[in-house]
Amino acid sequence: MKSSEIKDLNIAIVGGGYGGASAAKALQSIGAENVHVYEQASALAQVGAGIGLRPPSVELFRAWGMFDAIAAVSSPSDHLEIFSGDGKQMFASEEWPFLHAYKQVNHNRIIHRGDFIEALLGALPDGMVHIGHKLSTITDNGDHSTLVFENGETVTADLVIGADGIRSTVRNQLFSDKPPVFSGEHAYRTIISIEDAFGLVTDDNPRFYMGQNGTIAYNLPLRHRGQLSFDITAQSDDDSWAPEITTDYLLSILDGFDERIVDVARTLDISAMTSRSVFDIDAVDTWHSDSVALLGDAAHAMLHHQGQGANSAILDAGGFADALLQGDSVTDSLAIYQATRKPVTDELQRISRLGWNAQTVDSAFPAKA
Ligand SMILES: Cc1cc2nc3c(=O)[nH]c(=O)nc-3n(C[C@H](O)[C@H](O)[C@H](O)COP(=O)(O)OP(=O)(O)OC[C@H]3O[C@@H](n4cnc5c(N)ncnc54)[C@H](O)[C@@H]3O)c2cc1C
Incomplete structure (x- = not known):
């Protein structure tokens, strides 16, 4: 047109x-x-959790003139690692697709959901959003x-x-x-201080830990905030909007996981954890x-x-x-x-x-x- x-x-x-x-x-x-x-x-507002913005998305932020606004509130990751639940076996360690596909290197940007929506809305003229x-x-x-x-x-x-x-x-x-459609899964998410992460955060890269019982624990470091997004996906038949969770339940589904993950689960503030049934x-x-x-x-x-x-x-x-x-x-x-x-x-x-x-x-x- x-x-x-x-x-x-x-x-x-x-x-x-x-x-x-x-x-x-x-x-x-x-x-x-x-x-x-x-x-x-x-x-x-957005759920208190991290999210990863992939290189092709980052390229669009550059085209839209808002890369600096995103970069200011995110950390650059170059690869993703996947481990067994106990952390003893590494299944995959791979560079993010398209990291080097553009004129500049576009890292995956790990960002807090709230910061991301704020950066997007902040890039729009006053009066556009009702x-x-x-x-x-x-x-x-x-x-x-x-x-x-x-x-x-x-x-x-x-x-x-x-x-x-x-x-x-x-x-x-x-x-x-x-x-x-209900997936038969729940997503539990919270943000903790890196100081309370029992050494899980060593760089800016997300790590997934895949348990035997379908439970997945994944960590998205938000080092620019001194925080870690600590996320768990677990199997469940309960499709209620915000299923109740307790520390004991969390520890039961993380039985056998890397002890740092178990330690975080044991000590985090369970009342601050968001719990949601997952649909597509x-x-x-x-x-x-x-x-x-x-x-x-x-x-x-x-x-x-x-x-x-x-x-x-x-x-x-x-x-x-x-x-x-x-x-x-x-x-x-x-x-x-x-x-x-x-x-x-x-x-x-x-x-x-x-x-x-x-x-x-x-x-x-x-x-x-
Ligand atoms: C546990 C979990 C982890 C995830 N992790 C990632 C990840 O790492 N990376 C990733 O890319 N994606 C991830 N996602 C998916 C991602 O959150 C969604 O795909 C994304 O939020 C979709 O954005 P959207 O704007 O299309 O929809 P939404 O974020 O749902 O936004 C829709 C908006 O429309 C508004 N709205 C709804 N109905 C009306 C109405 N009738 N009138 C006016 N406004 C209305 C809502 O209030 C809302 O603000 C994850 C999702 C979950 C559940």
Whole structure:
């Protein structure tokens, strides 16, 4: 599309998480001036945990002029290591894919989730993000849509991006009403001081410890904060939103693990640990109509085993902006966006569902992405 057409497009993004905020930044970077992000929450917050931003995501931050803002609040990792639960056997030690694929070396940036959303939102102009806007209905009228929010406001937009997460209202009302799928797993996450990490942190690289009983303990060092993100994934049949956990239970699922991990579990503040059941969605057949598209978890929520959900949302945002530049019209651009991104995320959804199996790990990065 011509830059004058992109400049004037009236674009509504539903959801101000990593996907929605990245999409807003990507659209701004190609000259879109009429972009509004509608977020249901009254304040944007994230779970207290770390997350890894992969080299291709980092390359986009450079293109969007926000690399320094990300680098200031993250630590650079060059590889990932995977061990047996007891830490005695190393299954894999691999450099992050695409670390050296760009003009500058792009390390994987390990960042606190809260710092990441703050950096993204801080890169957007004042007035672009509208909090307290929970979408209740979307009507797709072909070349424009009508959005009605719970607060009573109604908005009309030429182009709508549904970046409203795994339980997306946009997806549910326009593309697929299939509910999320429970993985049979829980994710327990907390942030501790490096001083309380019993020597687990020796550099900036994440380490995964894979137990025999399906439990995985993984450490994401946040050395710039003097902290460690201490994360556990465990099997469970309980699909409640925030399952209760106790120290005794944590120690029982970590029986036989590296003693430093057991020591951390024994001494951490269990009341500060976030506990969540983990879900993904089945691949959605179609992500777009003539003027509405899905992005991020709304389009392709995947299990966290490859650490690719947020990274995919960021790459969707870059792909979306590229598609607008390539297409002859909004509709044409949305088809290009889906054709470019969906095969990649379909595969990541599939691989992520395979989970980790200590017997068959031959690469830390089966998707090589
Ligand atoms: C345990 C765990 C570990 C993970 N680790 C990693 C990792 O290391 N690396 C990685 O890349 N990914 C990881 N992920 C995945 C990652 O967190 C998600 O893929 C990512 O948050 C998706 O971003 P999103 O913006 O698409 O969706 P979300 O983060 O869910 O954001 C959606 C936003 O939309 C808003 N919203 C929802 N409904 C409405 C509505 N009706 N109206 C208005 N606003 C609405 C929500 O409030 C929210 O702010 C992990 C996930 C889990 C569960």
